Amino acid sequence: SSELTQPLSVSVSPGQTATITCSGDTLTYGSVYWYQQRPGQSPVLVIFGDSHRPSGIPERFSGLHSGDTATLTISGTQARDEADYFCQTWHSSNGALFGTGTQVTVL
Amino acid sequence: QVQLMQSGAEVRKPGASVKVSCKASGYTFTDNYIHWVRQAPGQGHEWMGWINTESGGTNSPQRHRGRVTMTRDKSISTVYIELSGLKSDDTAVYYCARDRTSEGEMDVWGQGTTVTVS
Numbered sequence: 001s002s003e004l005t006q007p008l009s010v011s012v013s014p015g016q017t018a019t020i021t022c023s024g025d026t027l028t029y030g031s032v033y034w035y036q037q038r039p040g041q042s043p044v045l046v047i048f049g050d051s052h053r054p055s056g057i058p059e060r061f062s063g064l065h066s067g068d069t070a071t072l073t074i075s076g077t078q079a080r081d082e083a084d085y086f087c088q089t090w091h092s093s094n095g096a097l098f099g100t101g102t103q104v105t106v107l
Numbered sequence: 108q109v110q111l112m113q114s115g116a117e118v119r120k121p122g123a124s125v126k127v128s129c130k131a132s133g134y135t136f137t138d139n140y141i142h143w144v145r146q147a148p149g150q151g152h153e154w155m156g157w158i159n160t161e162s163g164g165t166n167s168p169q170r171h172r173g174r175v176t177m178t179r180d181k182s183i184s185t186v187y188i189e190l191s192g193l194k195s196d197d198t199a200v201y202y203c204a205r206d207r208t209s210e211g212e213m214d215v216w217g218q219g220t221t222v223t224v225s
Contacts, residue, residue, distance in 0.1 A: 033212055042202060042216040043152075054214065086152060090211025095168060096142065096154035 004087055004099035011105045018074040020102045022087035025068055026094075032070040033088040034063055036081075043086075047072060074104070082106045109133040111141075111203050111217035118223045119193050126189040127220045129203035136184035137161040140206040142213055143177065143188045145199040153199075157206065158186055193224045 004024040012018040022032065034047035045054050047063035050070065060075045074081050087099035114128040129141065143155040156167025158177040165177045176189040190197060201220045204213035 031210070035213075042219055043204075043213070044216070045212070045214050048207075048212045048214070088152075088211065088213075092210075095157070095166060096144070096211050096213075098144075098152040098154065101151050 004089065004097055006085075006087065006099045006102045008100075009103045009105065011107055012074070012077045013107050014079060015076055018077050018081070018104055020072040020074075020085050020104070022070040022072070022099045023068055024089075024097075024099075026089050026091065026097055027065065027068045027070055029091055030089055032063065032065045033090075034061075034070075034072045035086050035088065036083045037086070038083045046085075077104075077106055079106050109205065109215045111205060111215055113201075113203060113217040113220045116221040116223070118225065121193055121195060121224055123193050123224075124189060124191040125193060125222050126187055127201050127203075127222065129186045129188075129217050131160075131184045131186070131205070134205075137181060140209055141179075141186045142204045142206055142211075143175075144202045144204060144213075146202070147196065147199040150199075155188065155201070160186065190222075193222075195224050198222065198224045 006022050031049050035043040036046050037043045046057050046061050050065035051063040062073045064071045084101050086101040089097050110132045112130045117125050119125050137160050140157050142157045146152050158165045160179050179186045203217040205215040207214040
């Protein structure tokens, strides 16, 4: 399928671990990117190349990718991590495909 | 620092056209492709296409070809997206984003431009 499926929402207590999955056939073709988007703000890249953090992104953000599934993990979740997170892949012919998005709530 | 600054909100009637701009600063404009991505209210993100800022070449999903035009003006480090034949479901926030690697890695995003079709 040409969709990237994510859970609609994930709830986590402060200091605990949040895990967000992204699944789809197109994930087998290339790297995965993850973005954070706070309400009313533009997306921010938090993971590139499956598991690499851009400069300035805290170490508590990590990524894994195997076959048709990718995972974003937020360890020691903080209140500031409350946001929408979405995955993305790239295909040279078809362009970018985005995940359905997951709302992370820090209770 | 690297910035993408977009034009302001637009309101259009159905059937009209709209043109949104995105001005780059803080880096060499022609070194990176620029993507356009939109997000309709309560919906996920949709890729609208990208432009090679050096050559002006573009690529977009088949479903948008014919209605979406992407251009650039190297003299002012600005890219544009024009959407014609607007429909109500084109109502969305439109973002430009810089591609760091030419492989879809969108490392810097504009602030977004709200386009309302009503």
